[in-house]
Each structure stands twice: as C-alpha cells, then as structure tokens.
Amino acid sequence: QSVLTQPPSVSAAPGQKVTISCSGNSSNIGNNFVSWYQHLPETAPKLLIYDNNKRPSGIPDRFSGSKSGTSATLGITGLQTGDEADYYCGTWDSSLSAGVFGGGTKLTVL
C-alpha cells in the first residue's frame, strides 16, 4: 500500500479536462514539495511537474499542478490520445526520511 493515495483510474474524452488527486499527510505532502511523473509503457517515467506547480522545459501548459494542505492535484486540459499513460505523484516523507510515490493513476482518453 502506497504512502500517497491516488485514484486507480480516471477517464475523459479528447479535448476535455481531467484532474488527478494525490493525498498524503503532514509528514509528506504537507511539508514537502510535490512532483508528478508521466509513465508511458516501455519508457522511462518523465517529470511533468516539480516544486508543486512548475513545468520543466518542453512540458506544455496543458499540464498544471497545485497543492493545498496535505493534498496535491495534477490537471490536464485539452486531452489528447497521446496523454494516455500512468501518472504518479511523488514527494519526500520526513518521518520515513525517504522518498514516496502514489500508487499511480491510469488515464484513459476515451
């Protein structure tokens, strides 16, 4: 069981918007920065969002991140079939002195 909680799956139609939640506690999300990763099959995970809401160079502004208290959210607008992937949140857990991930959310673009 993962330290961070994500919904197992979300779905939406092309062109629509979807949000993926990531819930933790004060030891992890509440007091540390959150990052998000896109994982396509047979590829390495890719950093999508870092420092809660920043996008690395090359990541389109259709992807956004936010954090409030002990939860974080990834938003994706203008959904494309190429966005179908597994999405993971990650952060540091100060109690464990270790990094932690959410269980992952599978995005289906219908």
Next chain:
Amino acid sequence: QLQLQESGPRLVKPSETLSLMCTISGGSISSSSNYFWGWIRQPPGKGLEWIGIIHYSGSSYYNPPLKSRVTISVDTSKNQFSLNLRSVTAADTAVYYCARHKSSYNWLDPWGQGTLVTVSS
C-alpha cells in the same frame, strides 16, 4: 544533455545479490552538491517504488522496508553509482530505474531507460 544508463545482470537467483550500475554521461556526478542519485523500481503490474538515494559525498537514504538489504554506493572516478540488493526473492523482480534526485525539492529527472531484472532459479 545529462543521460543515465542502467547496466547489470538481467537474471538473478533467489537468495543471491542483485547488482546494478548506473553510468552518467553528459555531466559529472559530483558537479553539484544540490543533487543526489537514486534508484527506483517497478514490479510487473505494480506502481513505482522508491529504493534509495546517495550523494557523491556518500550520504545516503533508504526506503525503510528495504533498508536492511540495500546498499547504494558511488564511484566519482567512474561517474557511476551502484545498487546492491541482497537476499532477493521473486518479489524483487522489477524494472529498475536510476535517476537524479534534486535535494530538498525531491524531484527526479532525468531517468535512465530502466532494466528488467528477474529473480528466478
């Protein structure tokens, strides 16, 4: 452009030690004190699991459930860091990734392409 590449045996017998190397190109493992270097794995059909990180100075952090079996080491002269996981079982079968970890901000980028290691007799 910084790149990471995992290497090592793809098949390990139960009770033996899984050993992987991550070679860094396009940058130096010791160029900045702001980064650690880490290992992450993904068992088949499951999510990502954080294994541990190491700084070029030798400082390290490990995932508590794995801590008793894991050692991550760094070789600055070869621009490499390594993973040793002892007493493996079938549950350790996974794709193993190496990645750069940003200290204090905790993001991972870039990642290696990953290597599947199977534990089987």
